Amino acid sequence: MSKPSRIKLFIPLFVFVLLALVFLQLEKRMISGDYDPSMLPSALIGKPLPAFSLTTLDNADLVISTIDLNNKAALINVWATWCVSCRVEHAYLNTLAENGITIFGLNYKDDRQKANQWLARLGNPYQLNLFDVDGKLGLNMGVYGAPETYVLDANGIVRYRHVGVVDNKVWQSKILPLGLNWQ
Amino acid sequence: MRLGPLLALGQWLFLVVAFICLSYAFLTDDFSVKLVAMHSNSALPWYFKMSAVWGNHEGSLLLWVLILASWTLAVGYASQSLPLDMRARVLAVLGMISIGFLMFIIFTSNPFERLLLNPVADGNDLNPLLQDFGLIIHPPMLYIGYVGFSVAFAFAIAALMTGNLDAAWARWSRPWTNVAWAFLTIGIALGSWWAYYELGWGGWWFWDPVENASFMPWLAGTALIHSLAATEKRGVFRSWTVLLAILAFSLSLLGTFLVRSGILVSVHAFASDPTRGLFILAFLVLVIGGSLLLYAIKAPAIRSGAKFGLLSRETFLLINNILLAIALSVVLLGTLFPLASSALNLGSYSVGPPYFNAMFVPLSLPMIVLMGIAPYISWKRSNKISTAIPKWLIAAFVALLLAGLGTFSLSNQYQQDFNWLAFITLAVSLWLIVSTALHMLSKAKHQQGLITGLKRLSVSYWAMVIAHCGIAVAAIGIGLTSVYEQQKDVRMLLGDDISVSGYRYQLTAINTFEGPNFSGTRGDITVFDGDTVITVLQPEKRFYYAARNVMTEAAIDPSLTRDLYVALGEELGEGAWAVRVHVKPFVRCIWLGALMMAFGGFLAVTDKRYRSKGALNV
Numbered sequence: 001m002s003k004p005s006r007i008k009l010f011i012p013l014f015v016f017v018l019l020a021l022v023f024l025q026l027e028k029r030m031i032s033g034d035y036d037p038s039m040l041p042s043a044l045i046g047k048p049l050p051a052f053s054l055t056t057l058d059n060a061d062l063v064i065s066t067i068d069l070n071n072k073a074a075l076i077n078v079w080a081t082w083c084v085s086c087r088v089e090h091a092y093l094n095t096l097a098e099n100g101i102t103i104f105g106l107n108y109k110d111d112r113q114k115a116n117q118w119l120a121r122l123g124n125p126y127q128l129n130l131f132d133v134d135g136k137l138g139l140n141m142g143v144y145g146a147p148e149t150y151v152l153d154a155n156g157i158v159r160y161r162h163v164g165v166v167d168n169k170v171w172q173s174k175i176l177p178l179g180l181n182w183q
Numbered sequence: 184m185r186l187g188p189l190l191a192l193g194q195w196l197f198l199v200v201a202f203i204c205l206s207y208a209f210l211t212d213d214f215s216v217k218l219v220a221m222h223s224n225s226a227l228p229w230y231f232k233m234s235a236v237w238g239n240h241e242g243s244l245l246l247w248v249l250i251l252a253s254w255t256l257a258v259g260y261a262s263q264s265l266p267l268d269m270r271a272r273v274l275a276v277l278g279m280i281s282i283g284f285l286m287f288i289i290f291t292s293n294p295f296e297r298l299l300l301n302p303v304a305d306g307n308d309l310n311p312l313l314q315d316f317g318l319i320i321h322p323p324m325l326y327i328g329y330v331g332f333s334v335a336f337a338f339a340i341a342a343l344m345t346g347n348l349d350a351a352w353a354r355w356s357r358p359w360t361n362v363a364w365a366f367l368t369i370g371i372a373l374g375s376w377w378a379y380y381e382l383g384w385g386g387w388w389f390w391d392p393v394e395n396a397s398f399m400p401w402l403a404g405t406a407l408i409h410s411l412a413a414t415e416k417r418g419v420f421r422s423w424t425v426l427l428a429i430l431a432f433s434l435s436l437l438g439t440f441l442v443r444s445g446i447l448v449s450v451h452a453f454a455s456d457p458t459r460g461l462f463i464l465a466f467l468v469l470v471i472g473g474s475l476l477l478y479a480i481k482a483p484a485i486r487s488g489a490k491f492g493l494l495s496r497e498t499f500l501l502i503n504n505i506l507l508a509i510a511l512s513v514v515l516l517g518t519l520f521p522l523a524s525s526a527l528n529l530g531s532y533s534v535g536p537p538y539f540n541a542m543f544v545p546l547s548l549p550m551i552v553l554m555g556i557a558p559y560i561s562w563k564r565s566n567k568i569s570t571a572i573p574k575w576l577i578a579a580f581v582a583l584l585l586a587g588l589g590t591f592s593l594s595n596q597y598q599q600d601f602n603w604l605a606f607i608t609l610a611v612s613l614w615l616i617v618s619t620a621l622h623m624l625s626k627a628k629h630q631q632g633l634i635t636g637l638k639r640l641s642v643s644y645w646a647m648v649i650a651h652c653g654i655a656v657a658a659i660g661i662g663l664t665s666v667y668e669q670q671k672d673v674r675m676l677l678g679d680d681i682s683v684s685g686y687r688y689q690l691t692a693i694n695t696f697e698g699p700n701f702s703g704t705r706g707d708i709t710v711f712d713g714d715t716v717i718t719v720l721q722p723e724k725r726f727y728y729a730a731r732n733v734m735t736e737a738a739i740d741p742s743l744t745r746d747l748y749v750a751l752g753e754e755l756g757e758g759a760w761a762v763r764v765h766v767k768p769f770v771r772c773i774w775l776g777a778l779m780m781a782f783g784g785f786l787a788v789t790d791k792r793y794r795s796k797g798a799l800n801v
Contacts, residue, residue, distance in 0.1 A: 009482045012426060013475035016433075019519065020468050025526040026446050027460045053756070134726070135733060136753055 044150070044158040049076070050140040057107050057115055057129035067104055067128060069156055073180035074102035076150040077126070077166070078138060080110040081118045083146040089165040090122050096171070097125035101182055105129035108138050108146050153180050185267070187274040188259030194281065195252040202236075202249050205294055209236050214306055217296040218242060224308035226700035226728075234319040235309040240443060240459075241294035243322060247439075248284045250323070250330045255281065258334055258359070265355065272341035273334075280333055283466045291459045308700065311727040311734045317377035325370030325397060329435035331363020332400060335407065336432035339425045340474055343481045348425060353415035356428065358788040360411060364404040365784030371397050372777035379770070380737050380748075387664070387773060390539045395518040396438030399511055403431040406507040408784075413500045417562055420497075422485045423504070429478060433471040440467055446522060492564030499557040506550045513542045544604075551611045551658060554651055555618035574625065578618035586610035593768065597667045597684050608662025612655040619651055643790040650783025657776025663769040670765045674755055684766035686747060687711040691719070693760065701727040701734075706751050706760065710740065722751040722762075746770050 044050075053065045067074075077093060079086040097103055105126035107115050112131060119126075132138055141150070151160040159178055162170055205218070209232045214220040222239045223232055237243040255277040262270050288294070335356045342352045374394065379387045388394065407427040414424045444460030491497040517538055555578065559571040586609035594601050626644070627636030669684045680689035692707035703725040710717045720738035727734065740747040745768045752761030 006479075006483055009422075009479040012430075013472065013479050016471055016475055020464065020472065022519070022523045022526045023440070023444075023446070023460075023464050023467075026522060027444065027464060029526070030446065030460070139733065139753070 044141060045161065047158060048156050049150075049152070049158065050137065052130070052132075052137040052140070054130045054132055054137060057105070057112065057119075057131045060112065060131075064130075067130075069102070069152065069154060071154045071181075072102050073154050073159075073178075073182050074104055074127075074152045075166075075175075076104045076106055076152060078106045078108050078141075078143050078146050078148040078150075080108045080146045081114045082110065085165050086147045087122070089147050089167070090125070092165075092167050092171075093125040094123045102127055106137060106143075107131050108143065109133065109135045151175055151178060151180070153178075187271050188256075190278070191252070191255045191259040191274060194278075195249075195256045198245075198249045198252045202245055205242060205245060206233060206236050208295075209233065212306070215297050217298045218294050220298055220306045222307065222309055224306040224700060226305075227309060227314070228699055230319060231309055231314050234313070237322050238309050238313045238318070241288070241292045243326075244284065244288050244292055244443075245294050246323065247326050247330060248281060248288065250326050251277070251281050251284065251333060254330055254334055258337075262355070269341055269345070272344060273337045276337035276340045277333060280337075280470065283470065287459075287462055287466065291462050308727060311701070311725070314727075315377065315381050317373055317381065321370060321373040321377055324366055324373055328363050328365075328367025328370050328404075329397075329400060329438065331359065331366060332404060332428075332432040332435050334359040334363065335411075335428040336474070339428035340477065343425060343474075343477050346481060346484050348421045348485050350415050350418055353411050353421075353424065354793070357408070357411050357415060358793045360404065360407055360428075360431075361784045361787050364401070364408055365781040367397070367401050367404060368777055368781040368784065371401060372774050372781070375777075376774050380739055387770065390517070390536050392518050392521075393438070393442055395514050396434075396441050399514050399518075400431050400434040400438065402507050402511040402514065403427055403434050406504045406511070407431050409500050409503050409507075413497055417489055417491065417497060419489060419491060420501070420504075422482045425482070425485070426478060427504075429471075429474045433467075433474070436463075436467055436470060440464065441518075489563070491562070494560060494568065495564050496557065496560045496562045499553060499560055502553060503550065503557070506546055510543065510546050513539070513546070517542075547658065548607065548611050551615050551654065554654065555615040558619060558622045558647070574621045575618065578614055578621055581617045582610050582614035585613050593663065593667060597669065597766075597768065599667065602666050605662055605666040608658060608666075612658045612662070615655040616652050619648055623648055641790060643787045643792070646783040646787035646790070648783075649786065650780045653776045653779025653781075653783060655776070656772050656779060660769045660772025660774075660776060664767050664773070667768040668765060668770075670763065672752070672761065672763050674759050675762045676757075676759050681762075681764065683764050685712070686717070686766060688720075688749065688762075688764050690760070690762065693758075698725065701725045703736075704751065704754075706749075706762070708738070708749050708762070710747055718747070720747065720749045722749045724751045741771060743771050743775075744769060 051065065053063055056062050056064060075096070077089075079089075093103055103125050105128070107129050110131075110133065112133075115129075115131075119129075130137065135143070147165055149162045149166050150158050151162075153159050159180065160175065162174060166175075205216075207213075208216045208219050209223050210229060212219065212223065212225045212232075218239060218241055222242075223235045227235065235242075237246045255274060258277065259270070259274055262273070265273075338352060338356045338359070342348045371394075374397065375387045378389065407424065407430075410420050410424045410427055413419050414421055440460070440463045444463055446460065556575065559568075559574070586606050589609050590601060590606040593605065623637070623640070623644075624633070627633055627640060671681060671683050673679075673681050675681070675690045677690055677693060680687055682688075687710070689709045689711065690706060691709045694705050694707075696703050696705060703723050705721050705723045708720045708722065710720060718740045720740060722738040723736035725734045725736060735750050735752075737748055737750040739749075745766060748765040748767055750763040752763055754760055
C-alpha cells in the first residue's frame with residue numbers, strides 16, 4: 001500500500017464537520033420553534049378520515065358515522081380534560097370559532113360528564129364533538145396524544161396535521177398558507 | 184500512572200452507589216423523586232419497576248455511565264500486561280469520555296430531581312410498550328455493546344498519540360472489540376424480537392432511524408473485527424483500522440445524540456429538550472471531531488504494512504471492509520438525508536424500507552458468496568487454489584441442488600410460483616454453510632481421526648465458523664420470511680374461521696380479565712392443520728389504567744420453520760373483532776443466526792492466544 005496523501009486523511013473530519021453543522025442547524029431551528037420533528041407527515045394526509053361510528057359528546061344515544069362539512073374546510077381537534085395543553089389551546093379555538101372557522105372536536109379517552117362540564121365552563125368552540133372513549137378513531141388516525149389537530153379541506157380530505165397546541169403562530173404560518181376555503 | 188486502575192475502581196463504586204439509590208427509589212415507590220413519579224407506578228410488578236430505572240432518559244444515561252465505568256474497570260484490571268504508559272493513556276481516554284457523560288447528567292439530566300412541594304399520590308406508569316421482558320434486557324445489552332466500542336476507541340487514540348501502531352496494539356484491541364460486538368449483536372436481535380411480538384405488526388425490522396443508529400456501529404464493528412485481524416496477523420491496513428475504531432465508537436455516540444436530542448420521533452426517542460441536544464452536540468464535536476483531527480494529523484506517520492498478492496486473505500478482508508463500508512454509508516445516508524433536508528428547509532422526506540432493501544440485497548449476497556471462499560485463501564499469497572477448486576464445485580453443486588429443492592417445496596407449500604429471490608438467498612446461504620463445513624473437514628483431516636482433528640482446531644477458528652454460519656442462517660431467515668410470509672386482516676365473529684397458508688384459524692372464545700395494572704380482552708384462536716388441532720393462540724388487547732393506553736399482545740406459536748402469529752385488533756361491534764393473522768416461515772432463523780454470531784464473538788475471546796502474557800506469538 002502506498003502512503004495515503006495528507007488531504008485524503010482529512011476527509012472523515014470534513015464529513016463529520018458537515019454533519020455537525022446540519023445537526024446544529026436542526027437544533028437551532030428546534031429552539032426557535034421552527035422545526036418540530038413531531039410534525040411528521042401523517043399517513044392520513046391526502047386521504048379522507050377513517051370510517052368511524054361514535055356517539056356525540058352531548059348525546060350518548062346518538063351514533064354518527066359522518067360529519068357534514070357544508071363545502072367548507074374544517075379543523076378536527078383532538079382534546080381531553082386530562083390534557084393540560086388543551087386548556088391552553090382552548091381560548092384560541094374559541095377565537096377561531098368566533099371568526100367563523102368550523103371546528104369539530106374528537107374528545108379522546110375522556111369522561112363524558114367532565115368533558116361537558118369543561119365545555120360549559122370554558123366555552124364551546126366545536127360544531128360537534130365525537131366521543132372516542134377508547135381511542136378507537138384516534139388509533140386509526142394515528143393520534144400520538146392530545147392536543148393534535150387535523151386540517152380537512154372542503155372535500156373532507158386531510159391536508160395537514162399538527163401535533164401540539166394550535167395558536168395564532170401555527171394558524172398564520174402553517175394552516176392559512178394551505179389556502180383552503182374556510183368561510 | 185499506577186493510580187489508574189484504582190481510580191477506575193473508585194469511579195465504578197460511586198456509580199454503583201448512585202445506581203442502587205435510584206433503583207431503591209423506584210422499588211420503594213418514592214414518588215417524591217420526579218423520575219419515579221413520571222415513569223413508575225405502585226401497581227407495577229417489581230421487575231418492571233426495576234427496568235423502569237432505564238426506561239427513561241435520565242436513568243438510562245446513568246446506566247450508560249455505569250457500564251462505561253465497568254468497562255474502564257475491566258480494562259484497568261485485565262490489562263496488567265500492557266506497558267504502563269499505554270494502560271494509563273487508555274484509561275485516561277475512557278475517563279475523559281466518562282467525564283463528558285457525567286457532566287451531561289449533572290447539568291441537563293439530573294435523575295434525582297425531587298418533587299417536594301407537590302408530591303403526587305401515584306406515578307404516571309411506565310410506557311406500556313416497555314412493560315415487557317425483552318425490554319428489561321434489551322437496553323443493557325445494547326449499551327454494553329455501544330459503550331464497549333469505547334475500549335477499542337481508547338486503544339486507537341492512545342496508539343495514535345504515541346504513534347506506535349504495531350501488531351500488539353491490534354492484538355490488545357481484538358478481544359474487547361469482539362465482546363462489545365457480540366453484546367451489540369444480542370442487543371439488536373433482542374430489539375428486533377421485541378418489535379416483532381410486542382408492536383403487533385409482525386415486522387422484525389423497520390429501518391427506523393433509531394434502529395439504524397444501532398445498526399451502523401454494528402456494521403463498523405464488524406468491519407473493525409476483520410481489519411483488526413489483518414492488522415494483527417500481517418500489519419496491513421493500520422491506518423484504516425484506526426479509523427474504523429474511531430468510527431465504531433463515534434457512530435455509537437451519534438446514536439445517543441439522535442435518540443436524546445429530540446431531532447427524531449420514534450418509539451425509542453426519549454422526551455426531547457433542545458439544551459440537551461446542544462450539550463451532546465458539543466460533546467460530539469469535541470470527541471469525534473477531536474479524534475478525527477488527531478487521526479488526520481498523526482496517520483501519515485503510520486508505517487504501511489507488508490505487501491500482499493492479489494489472491495490473498497488480505498485482499499478478501501479488504502473487499503469485506505469495502506462492502507461493509509458501502510453498507511454503512513447506505514444506512515448513514517438513508518438515516519441522515521431526511522434530517523439534512525429538514526435542516527436546510529427543503530421539506531420533509533422520509534426514506535423508507537424500499538430504499539434500504541434495494542441497496543442491501545445486492546450488497547449482502549456477494550458478501551456471503553465471498554465469505555464461503557475466504558477461509559481457503561491464505562495470508563500473503565495463496566497458491567493452494569487448485570486443491571480448493573474441487574471443494575468449491577462440490578459446495579456450489581450441493582447448495583444449488585438443495586436450494587432448488589427447498590424453493591420448490593416451499594413454493595408448493597405456500598402456493599406461490601417458483602421464487603428466484605428465495606432461490607438465490609437459499610443457494611448463497613447454503614453455499615456458505617457447505618463451503619465452510621468442507622473447509623473445516625479438510626483442516627481437521629490432518630490429524631488422526633476426524634473427532635480428534637475437530638477438537639484440535641483452534642477456538643478462534645471455531646468462532647469464525649459459527650459466526651459465519653450464523654450469517655447464513657440469518658440470511659435464510661430474512662430471505663424466506665420476506666418472500667413467503669402471508670398476512671390477512673379479517674373481521675371475525677365467535678365461531679368464524681379463516682385459512683392462511685394451509686392453516687385454519689377459528690375464533691373459539693373471547694374473555695375479559697384483569698391484570699395487575701391493566702384490564703384486558705383475550706381471544707382464543709384455535710389453529711387447525713387439516714383436522715388436527717395444533718395449538719390454541721391467546722392474543723390480548725390491554726388497557727393500561729394509569730397511562731390510558733391500549734396495547735396489543737400478539738400470540739405466537741413458534742417453531743424453527745414457521746411462526747403462526749395472531750394479533751387482536753379493534754372490537755368492531757356486534758361481537759365481531761378485527762383479527763390479524765400471519766404465517767411467517769423461518770422467521771426464527773433471523774434471531775438464531777444473530778445468537779450464533781454473538782456466540783462466535785464471545786468464543787473468539789476465549790482463545791488462549793489472548794491469555795498468554797508477554798511476548799507476541801504471531
